[in-house]
Amino acid sequence: MSDVPPLGDELSALGCATLVDAMARMHGHRAHILPLTSPDPGRPLFGPVATIAFMPWRDDLEESSRTFADFFYPALGDSPRGKVLVLSSGGHPEASHGGGTKLLRAVRHGLAGVMADGRLRDFGQLRGYPFSTWCRGEATRWGGDTVMPYAEDAAVEFAGVCVTPGDYAFADPSGAVIIPAGSLTGVLDAARQIEAEEARAGERISAEDLPPLGRP
Numbered sequence: 001m002s003d004v005p006p007l008g009d010e011l012s013a014l015g016c017a018t019l020v021d022a023m024a025r026m027h028g029h030r031a032h033i034l035p036l037t038s039p040d041p042g043r044p045l046f047g048p049v050a051t052i053a054f055m056p057w058r059d060d061l062e063e064s065s066r067t068f069a070d071f072f073y074p075a076l077g078d079s080p081r082g083k084v085l086v087l088s089s090g091g092h093p094e095a096s097h098g099g100g101t102k103l104l105r106a107v108r109h110g111l112a113g114v115m116a117d118g119r120l121r122d123f124g125q126l127r128g129y130p131f132s133t134w135c136r137g138e139a140t141r142w143g144g145d146t147v148m149p150y151a152e153d154a155a156v157e158f159a160g161v162c163v164t165p166g167d168y169a170f171a172d173p174s175g176a177v178i179i180p181a182g183s184l185t186g187v188l189d190a191a192r193q194i195e196a197e198e199a200r201a202g203e204r205i206s207a208e209d210l211p212p213l214g215r216p
Contacts, residue, residue: 036115
């Protein structure tokens with residue numbers, strides 16, 4: 001589904017922790033997100049970000065009468081294929097931000113994944129979709145009277161991390177990381193270097209002489 005599957009495969013092999021370490025070598029800001037939940041945790045997520053910002057629901061605002069589709073299509077633009085749709089929590093990470101019916105649009109338009117800082121419904125349905133899904137957990141109750149989509153294609157806060165449209169998101173069972181588009185190549189190079197350094201450190205540890213029995 002993604003426009004860059006070979007790179008996604010390499011990032012998956014490196015893993016989220018190595019990518020977070022690589023980001024720390026290049027940037028001083030927080031980029032890591034603690035582990036999320038997925039209906040299919042064996043399917044990592046990777047792709048360029050499109051965003052929808054959620055806010056607490058208010059019945060007097062124009063946005064409260066707009067539908068999820070009204071934000072979905074402008075957020076993804078003319079080239080949705082391979083993108084990751086990132087949904088902020090609106091301050092309510094325990095509330096449902098969507099489910100299998102709304103996110104069927106992600107199937108039709110070839111998204112690489114959905115990453116929500118809130119809960120999602122219909123894990124059984126989402127598990128059968130061809131994109132990767134990561135969120136705060138499964139919800140049973142509709143959340144439309146708690147949060148509402150408020151803005152698309154804007155910077156959002158996700159678990160303490162600033163996420164902007166065009167960033168790259170990667171998620172696996174150990175967590176997620178947000179990589180600025182201009183840093184993607186450098187982060188990948190740094191991650192490869194870290195992996196090589198750790199391999200050499202492992203070889204040195206394996207070659208250490210064991211102390212005699214009875215001595216520390």
